[in-house]
Amino acid sequence: MNEILEVLPYRPPFLLVDQICEYQSGYWVKGYKNLSWSEWFFDQKSEKPAMPFMLVVESIAQLSVCLDDPQNGLGFLASFKGVRFENHAYPGDRLDLFFEIIKKKRTFMIGYGEARVEGKSIVQVEEMSIYLSANAG
Template sequence: MELDIKQIMERLPHRYPMLLVDRVLEMVPGKHIVAIKNVTLNEPFFTGHFPHHPVMPGVLIIEALAQASALFSFEGDSGVNPANPKMAYYLVGVDQARFRRPVVPGDQLRLESTAEKISRSICKYATRATVDGQLVAEAKIMCAIRILED
């Protein structure tokens, strides 16, 4: 299954400048995903990180991996939809994070996530990000699903 930006926006609540997934290349609901983030000099964070040597912040690479993870975790009949305004999908844990090389303007970040556990309240993933086949970051991440009160 592939998704374009319109389909991604139907499934995630994030919008510019925080939507960090541009396309889904491969997705098996509840199992794994391969998605893309095109990194351009127009990203707002490059203004201050760093003006003379632009580098994508590692925390935003992790956020992109969490967003990609949300996309494949609740596809189908799970009843959970991160875009539902009465539901929140929070990044609550990051373990074993390693950053191997900088991500710079012009890079295409390939986001890969595999489910380790998915339930109606907690999800755990093994994630990795690559550029041109080279590992740039990897982490184990955990997300929590909460129903928001009015």
């Protein structure tokens, strides 16, 4: 968790990645988010609350930024296309996250992202663009 906090500017409750599991620097990264009933985005009144799909996409985007050197500045989700919403993630699930760089050009990193629960695809993003801002410090 400490390595994530060093790279990402987010803090709970907006931090949507719990752990980085594996990575190959400059190529791909795997991580996860454990979902609990106490998450701010779950509708407590719903019979079967699900994580909003756009927050799943944001989880993948946050994970992608972990591939870049934190000295380079911050990363922001710039655009995405080819998104498929396939299943839902619920409290008690472990959301397994994956991001792979397709290409990196100047201040943009473009890649493929996916979120799964127990091997079932939840969200797939064919092309996700991450803007890497210059470090202002």
